[in-house]
Amino acid sequence: MRLDKFLAASGVGSRSEVKQLLKQKRITVAGKVVTSPKIQVEADSQVELDHQPVNYQTNYYLLMNKPKGVITATTDKSQRTVIDLLGAEEQKLGLFPVGRLDKDTTGLLLLTTDGELAHRLLAPKKHVSKVYQAKIEGIVTDQTVARFAKPLTLKNGEVTKPAKLEVISSQKDANISRVIIEITEGKYHQVKRMFAAVGMHVLELHRLKMGQLELPADLKPGQYRLLTKEELASLTK
Template identity: 40%
Template sequence: MKKEKAPTPRVLRLNQYIARSGICSRREADKLIAAGRVKVNGSVVKELGLKVKRDDLVEVDGRRILPESFVYILLNKPKNYITTTKDPRGRRTVMDLIRGACEQRVYPVGRLDRDTTGLLLLTNDGDLAEKLAHPSHRVSKVYEVTLDKPLAPEHLEAIKQGVRLEEGVAQVDDIALIKPHVVGLELHIGWNRVVRRIFEQLGYEVKHLDRTLYAGLSKKDLPRGKWRFLTKEEVIQLKYMMQE
């Protein structure tokens, strides 16, 4: 069944118009406006509260932009795909997996490294993406971690207490043994490669890392390498969670 698009309002605040074009969040749009990089109908504007109509000519850095309907795509990322829109070395990216999914330009929210599998959200909703990525919103992520050897009881306890890394103490929300060498781990911190580094600090090699839950979203019935649009209810729930 074809996905029904929500109509774009006829009149929008300028920062909202820019955000709806998919290039950035409203906060970042305000910075573009203040820097004089935005034109409306040929004139540079710096008035943050300016309202524009859908048929106005709005340009950012000389390029015309148009508001779009927001799109939210959930992908079950396989191994050996880069979480970026382009790769200068020609490696496969997550964009290859959703090619043709929508007309809008969507971007990954956060990152999964090349060897990590599991849930990844892609959207053109810059405001939501910014909130999901911000530490203050404490977005929960659950991983299944396969180690090169069984996890020792003392190391399980050490992870519960928090493992010190270069950024500080990495606190987890929950940890449980699934098998002697397979661990379920829930955390909200988003430091680079934080799950792998927690276990490396204790002398383990992570053989496989899979994100099974992200911000309440599950990969149930979503096979590896496949994607789906979020339901209306899921989008509402995500935005409710991100309310300031």
């Protein structure tokens, strides 16, 4: 494979960032400084950045700020998917979304080729937390917060685990509340169904956090980037 692909896949940086590192003569292959991104290397080649080994990454991990209007799927005949937002090179990697955000839900979405990690993050027994910011039609009171802090029965009879609910603001004249909610399950449309169970309606839903992985404030809707080594390590603890 090309050296720039090796380095980009290993989390060193984007292709353009890798080219800059090569120009700065900071990359060595088998102990020799290289400046061309086209040099062919193998997965087990001895590649170093600033004299530190770079290990080829066999799996890929992308963090996306999902925008409204796209579905969380790999392919669809009629609707645009999160994979369609990726560049041509990333679309060839076989990435898939970890979990699902509704078409109108925005925010943090992890895309990977690592099935084992995806299973671990989604397994019910792992209780990986998800934190959302939501705009609610209805006034969320202390009583509502207390109800969410206990197992809540949904309209179809399902019972959720306790959730943390925090009110950010309320507009009584507009009958609108803004809240932060943390859940440890992944039931279908769970947050929307929890508010429906207490007679309220979710107008907007935005995921801020999954486990220890947080949505960067500077990542705009539709943008994505590779996970840092620290972020990946936080998910694999």
